[in-house]
């Protein structure tokens with residue numbers, strides 16, 4: 001539900017800090033472990049959670065999330081399985097917003113209206129569809145609206161002011177600012193370059209702005225947390241999963257400990273700083 | 277899908293949103309949307325500029341070698357025992373296929389746009405070679421993404437690209453074939469938004485590519501129209517072409533769309549049979565779905581994961597098809613037949629032995645369905661087949677299937 005996202009950003013604002021958004025892929029490395037990771041993320045400091053649903057051809061992802069999708073698909077994850085995962089999470093957590101993120105073909109196959117209904121019923125609060133620009137997203141926006149789920153749009157370094165007006169139409173919850181032109185997990189974000197763009201998007205949309213793509217370390221996360229309303233980290237968490245699997249370590253513990261260090265960096269970023 | 281309305285003006289498509297009926301569109305990440313709009317505007321301006329058309333026409337004539345002949349295939353005609361068969365000799369173009377028609381158009385557009393770096397995807401390597409060729413001609417750096425599997429099975433073309441100064445980047449993600457090379461090219465484009473032009477090789481991808489590539493390839497059908505009127509005094513009864521992404525087919529179909537008396541046949545690659553899971557027949561064996569920026573027929577599993585295509589022909593080994601073909605299929609304007617790997621090998625040999633022409637294994641798929649097409653149009657009919665490429669690149673593949681070593 002939209003309200004869960006709005007409530008969370010209102011609370012963050014009251015606390016005077018940025019939120020930490022953790023991205024993980026549903027079913028990575030397998031459904032049971034992913035469920036444990038999800039359940040543990042709020043305790044590790046995640047204020048919102050983005051859950052990727054795996055697709056065979058993720059054209060905007062860099063190698064880490066591509067490999068996560070392959071692991072998840074290999075372990076049998078589906079969009080149905082993703083919704084089941086969210087439903088399971090919701091049984092134990094009614095406040096942490098969940099945003100699904102993925103590619104449109106699975107939704108086309110499911111049917112937009114049925115998907116919006118099923119996602120809402122599972123406890124999904126928002127949806128990001130990477131390959132669905134505003135020009136193509138009206139039918140999905142209608143379906144999600146009717147079910148109280150936010151359609152979250154992306155603004156990018158290539159979005160000029162005229163384009164921004166198009167991007168923010170019918171967007172709710174927050175706007176996702178993609179900090180670098182590129183795929184996930186390759187280039188590094190630059191806080192100085194991001195700051196004016198966050199301000200621009202915030203002003204145009206009147207919504208909180210989450211910044212993602214290219215944030216890998218606690219230091220970088222803290223820098224971005226000083227200028228953005230939320231900081232999204234995906235590839236760096238997903239890489240922990242890959243490494244833990246390879247080294248035969250406890251996957252859940254390893255991801256949650258990385259999440260914890262990122263969350264701490266985000267939470268303390270503005271301490272002693274006059275609020276932005 | 278909604279029940280399609282029969283259009284009264286096929287040439288008016290796509291609409292302003294890049295749609296052919298329900299098909300097409302621009303399903304791309306937001307980072308690319310401004311670039312896609314910029315490309316569309318630049319293409320419109322070029323199209324309307326007589327100087328652009330004159331420049332392109334000059335290169336097509338003197339560099340590509342156009343017009344390509346329309347050749348009466350007497351012995352194939354006799355073999356099938358009925359309709360007259362003409363071959364549109366696209367295999368005689370510089371670099372050996374129709375792919376260069378599109379590359380020449382797009383490279384001139386890229387230069388008009390001030391782009392300084394060219395990227396492309398390739399399957400068989402024909403589009404990669406054609407892209408590398410025009411990049412060499414105009415002095416632009418060229419990077420070609422190619423599935424690692426295809427790099428292995430099309431080694432001579434990889435070497436040709438290298439000789440032409442292009443960098444070939446093998447792609448190991450996914451199934452390591454054409455669809456993965458396309459993903460990787462899109463990832464490059466989204467990363468290098470300032471200077472890079474993505475030169476797509478078929479009528480696939482997001483709007484405006486399906487329209488633009490079709491327009492550049494329509495030189496084929498426009499020539500056929502004129503040539504057949506000269507020799508036969510009338511239009512053909514059928515036009516037939518193989519369909520991978522569908523650019524050689526769209527190029528020869530498009531100028532005939534409004535001529536309802538001209539039957540249009542596309543031939544998809546049925547691999548080991550459309551009943552197996554090893555084929556590349558998107559229309560005959562797939563459902564509508566979104567891949568690489570457009571909604572079109574697609575090979576996919578029940579939930580919408582894209583499945584791997586298979587064909588003896590690397591150039592047809594793609595799980596999708598251009599959106600205009602999906603629409604022509606749904607409205608019933610074109611008929612999509614199939615040819616298996618074996619059908620195509622047989623047709624390859626037949627064409628070589630009867631006409632002294634080694635066809636590309638892609639084009640051999642179209643040749644393989646001359647049996648049905650000649651029957652459909654009857655004894656007095658005229659059939660034009662698009663011989664989209666030459667088969668020199670395929671001799672090793674054919675030899676392997678005949679159990680020979682060369």
Ligand SMILES: Cc1ncc(COP(=O)(O)O)c(C=O)c1O
Pocket residue numbers: 373374399400401402403477478479518519520521522523524525590591592636638639664665666
């Ligand atoms: C000779 C030839 N014909 C046909 C094709 C298939 O492409 P399209 O369907 O776009 O014509 C290829 C692709 O590599 C080719 O090389």
